[in-house]
Amino acid sequence: MHILLTRPIDDCIEMIEKFKSLGHDVSHLALLNIxxxxxxxxxxxxxxxxxxxxxxxxxxxxxxxxxxxxxxxxxxxxxxxxxxxxxxxxxxxxxxxxxxxxxxxxxxxxxxxxxxxxxxxxxxxxxxxxxxxxxxxxxxxxxxxxxSHNDFNDINFIKELKKKIPNIVYIYSENSAKSFLKFINNSGLKDDWMDTNLMCMGEKASIILNEIKWKKIFLFNPGEEEFLLYKI
Missing domain, CATH: 3.40.50.10090 (Rossmann fold)
Structure with a gap:
């Protein structure tokens, strides 16, 4: 599967390595500056x-x-x-x-x-x-x-994402959801997520992204990321 992780790199490097060791393709998009x-x-x-x-x-x-x-x-x-x-x-x-x-x-x-x-x-x-x-x-x-919200200006990243839309996206907060919605709209990707499972930490984050058509939306708690892979 193709997985998109959206936390700052310091907070998800271990998860990136873990998912890759399981044979998954992992992309990274830091939605927020801390x-x-x-x-x-x-x-x-x-x-x-x-x-x-x-x-x-x-x-x-x-x-x-x-x-x-x-x-x-x-x-x-x-x-x-x-x-x-x-x-x-x-x-x-x-x-x-x-x-x-x-x-x-x-x-x-x-x-x-x-x-x-x-x-x-x-x-x-x-x-x-x-x-x-x-x-x-x-x-x-x-x-x-x-x-603060990141400004997304990496054209090559957006092109590669369009070629292979992730099967799973992890969103960790209401603020991250707002940033991801902005990224989707600004990148012309609004209609490309119908085969993607959205994983949100909290209902408020999922509500913000409800205007996008997803395959399914799951709510999760910290530490459940790997477990969710087996639910889809």
Whole structure:
């Protein structure tokens, strides 16, 4: 199969190699630029647990000022591995969705246990911090990265894509879906996806791309990418 991956190359190089080892043809199109948001002298000591719903928030984490024994909640196992690779020991992973992340926090951190810090990007699909505040938690949100849409001007890439439209496309966020829709329209590819399976992380992303005719649309959680290959 021909698979199109759309995350920044640092976030999907392992998956590219994995899919190629399984005999698949893999193309890569980074839909978003990821930029760090700096916070000088931020006091992490004021918090008793950290929450990560994105691997990008880990990538731009200023780890030198954080106690590695602090409790950390991650959205899934892939995010957990990245946190542990930075030296953090007390990491509790959820099963890949925001709802499961909230559930795992409630099961392992009482409202009386202290203060939470939710580390995220500027654009989020779900206001996790507000939800937890409504449940009685003391929580702040720290934005440590922002995203912008890529400008697609690689004519050769578009020509090659037109010759062989992917069988599968993975889209990881609402923002990525907007960027991919822009790419499709600007590249004159709007009517070329009827034999393509669209894999979206979240319903909001799939809704944005509903105006394109796909073979099928699947929703998935982080870490399920390979599993989805066997569902089509």
């Amino acid at each position: 930029e760090k948001v700096n916070h000088e002298n931020f006091n992490y000591d004021s918090y008793d647990a950290l929450i990560f719903s994105s691997s990008n928030s880990i990538k731009f984490l200023d780890i030198k000022n954080i106690n590695k024994d602090i409790k950390c909640f991650s959205v899934g196992s892939a995010t957990e591995r990245k946190i542990r690779a930075l030296g953090f020991q007390n990491v509790i992973p959820a099963e890949g969705s925001v709802n499961s992340l909230i559930e795992i926090i409630q099961n392992n951190f009482d409202t009386s246990d202290g203060k939470l810090l939710y580390i995220s990007g500027q654009t989020i699909a779900y206001e996790l911090d507000k939800d937890l505040k409504n449940k009685g938690y003391n929580i702040d949100r720290l934005i440590n990265y922002k995203t």
